Amino acid sequence: MAEESSPPSVSDWQRYLVxxxxxxxxxxxxxxxxxxxxxxxxELFQISALVVLSLSLVAVGVxxxxxxxxxxxxxxxxxxxxxxxxxxxxLGAWFQFVVPTxxxxxxxxxxxxxxxxxxxxxxxVVGYYNxxxxxxxxxxxxxxxxxxxxxxxxxxxxxxxxxxxxxILNDTxxxxxxxxxxxxxxxxxxxxxDSIGDHCEHMTETVDRIxxxxxxxxxxxxxxxxxxxxxxxxxxxTVEEDHPDAPIEVAGDTETTVLADAxxxxxxxxxxxxxxxxxxxxxxxxxEQQTDSVIIAVTDTGTSVGVSPRESLFDANTRGxxxxxxxxxxxLADLIVDRYDGEIRLADGSETRFEIEIEKA
Numbered sequence: 001m002a003e004e005s006s007p008p009s010v011s012d013w014q015r016y017l018v019x020x021x022x023x024x025x026x027x028x029x030x031x032x033x034x035x036x037x038x039x040x041x042x043e044l045f046q047i048s049a050l051v052v053l054s055l056s057l058v059a060v061g062v063x064x065x066x067x068x069x070x071x072x073x074x075x076x077x078x079x080x081x082x083x084x085x086x087x088x089x090x091l092g093a094w095f096q097f098v099v100p101t102x103x104x105x106x107x108x109x110x111x112x113x114x115x116x117x118x119x120x121x122x123x124x125v126v127g128y129y130n131x132x133x134x135x136x137x138x139x140x141x142x143x144x145x146x147x148x149x150x151x152x153x154x155x156x157x158x159x160x161x162x163x164x165x166x167x168i169l170n171d172t173x174x175x176x177x178x179x180x181x182x183x184x185x186x187x188x189x190x191x192x193x194d195s196i197g198d199h200c201e202h203m204t205e206t207v208d209r210i211x212x213x214x215x216x217x218x219x220x221x222x223x224x225x226x227x228x229x230x231x232x233x234x235x236x237x238t239v240e241e242d243h244p245d246a247p248i249e250v251a252g253d254t255e256t257t258v259l260a261d262a263x264x265x266x267x268x269x270x271x272x273x274x275x276x277x278x279x280x281x282x283x284x285x286x287x288e289q290q291t292d293s294v295i296i297a298v299t300d301t302g303t304s305v306g307v308s309p310r311e312s313l314f315d316a317n318t319r320g321x322x323x324x325x326x327x328x329x330x331x332l333a334d335l336i337v338d339r340y341d342g343e344i345r346l347a348d349g350s351e352t353r354f355e356i357e358i359e360k361a
Contacts, residue, residue: 018064018077026058060121084119160210217335224260226261231268236272238269270332271329283300284300315331
């Protein structure tokens, strides 16, 4: 099971960069006052404004450092702060050039530092709330996805419970019936033992299949660039264990990638197994590239699918009238494709053609 990746963290001193900038502006302003030695009324007002702005920037920086540990969040705040500094600095320089309001170089320095502090403070506050809003939206989105995921799992587990009760109870009833007939001498011993053995084997296969479905439901993995060619190759290797002489042909441009994961090969293997068990040879796996997606089709020369309505093909425990399968193959393939926001369907035509359409990587 894949582990979820955590966001990159930053060291303690990097989280306090906003406060460091505010502190530097404060120290430069105070140092300039100490070097100047004398303050006019205008200069006192300007240094007071610089002190308030720079200390406010320090306070906002402390709040940001305490609330944010993700590196990308801190960088986003710093980017906003840098934008605010540049904007206010440019505005102050333009205003001073067009409408001069100070007479001395010292006053010019104080006004410039105040503009930097004001711009930094504005950018840091906007960046902080921008990050907060983004995180709240992402959190709400994750919570919604989590609820949907849990609802889907609940529905799937309910379906599996029904399958277990239906198939396992059928097998146990058959075994019990054969045992009673055997005990009363009403059935041939070898025939009874063969029947009991077959039902025991079917129960084992059903449990194994249920375990596979549970593994798919609980598999945690992000979709990533997945090779279609490799997925087809692994799917063929899987079905060859039960169908060693299976006539499977591969056609189309398989050298492409889709947004999927390692379970794609299992979904394809289920379609191949379904075609080999219930269809007519030869079985073909073809790949067609669309503008934004890839269609992987499994085709056999069978003429019809004995299930009505056709939409129920991918429901759990759905089987054709003459099928001896467990009714989980197409359901399992649909579960896997749904993980990629893809589509699985039975195409119209004279042949039996199942198509999987997934977004290109």
